[in-house]
Amino acid sequence: MRIVPISEDECRELLQRVPFGRLGCALNDQPYVVPIDFAYEPEHLFVFSTAGKKVEWMRQNPKVCVQVDEIGNWSNWTSVIVTGTFLELREPQYTGQREHAREQLAQSSKWWRIPLAERREPIEDLAIEPVFFRIDITGMSGIRSIPEAE
Numbered sequence: 771m772r773i774v775p776i777s778e779d780e781c782r783e784l785l786q787r788v789p790f791g792r793l794g795c796a797l798n799d800q801p802y803v804v805p806i807d808f809a810y811e812p813e814h815l816f817v818f819s820t821a822g823k824k825v826e827w828m829r830q831n832p833k834v835c836v837q838v839d840e841i842g843n844w845s846n847w848t849s850v851i852v853t854g855t856f857l858e859l860r861e862p863q864y865t866g867q868r869e870h871a872r873e874q875l876a877q878s879s880k881w882w883r884i885p886l887a888e889r890r891e892p893i894e895d896l897a898i899e900p901v902f903f904r905i906d907i908t909g910m911s912g913i914r915s916i917p918e919a920e
C-alpha cells in the first residue's frame with residue numbers, strides 16, 4: 771500500500787460526499803474531539819449543535835479543525851483535514867446565515883433530525899440552547915491509500 775496526497779478538488783469532493791467528521795478544538799493546551807455532522811459549501815462548513823463544552827471552548831478559542839474520512843478497508847481509504855475558524859451564527863446579526871445553515875443541514879444532517887434537537891428549538895427551552903455555527907475554511911489537505919496492485 772502507498773499513501774499519496776490528493777488534490778484540493780478531491781478534498782472538496784469528499785467533503786461534499788461525506789457530511790460527517792470529527793471536530794477538534796482546544797483550550798488551555800487541552801485538545802477535545804467530537805463527532806459532528808456538517809453541511810459543506812466551498813468556503814464553509816455549517817453545523818447545528820446544542821450548547822456545551824465544544825461550543826464554550828470554541829467561543830474562547832475559535833481555531834478548529836475537522837477530519838473527515840471514507841474508509842473502504844485498511845488499504846483503501848481517503849482522509850481530509852480542514853482547518854478553520856469558528857463563527858457562531860447568532861441572531862439577529864446572522865439570521866439569514868442561520869436560516870441558510872438550517873436549510874443545508876436539513877438535507878445532510880441526521881443529528882438535526884433527532885427529536886430532541888427538533889423539539890427544543892421551536893419551544894425555546896432554555897435548558898438546551900440550540901447553536902448554529904459556521905467554520906470558515908482556512909486550509910485543507912488530503913491523503914489516500916493506494917493498494918499495491920494499482
Ligand SMILES: Cc1cc2nc3c(=O)[nH]c(=O)nc-3n(C[C@H](O)[C@H](O)[C@H](O)COP(=O)(O)OP(=O)(O)OC[C@H]3O[C@@H](n4cnc5c(N)ncnc54)[C@H](O)[C@@H]3O)c2cc1C
Binds near residue numbers: 818
Ligand atoms: C454520528 C454522530 C453525529 C453527531 N453529530 C452531531 C452534530 O451534528 N452536532 C452536535 O452538536 N453533536 C453531534 N454529535 C454529538 C457530539 O459528538 C457530542 O457528543 C455532543 O455535541 C455534545 O458535545 P459537547 O461538547 O457539547 O459535550 P457536553 O454535552 O458539554 O458534554 C461534556 C462531557 O461529555 C463528554 N462527551 C461529550 N460528547 C461525547 C462523545 N461524543 N463521546 C464521548 N464523550 C463525550 C465530554 O468529554 C465532556 O466531558 C454527534 C454524535 C455522533 C455519534
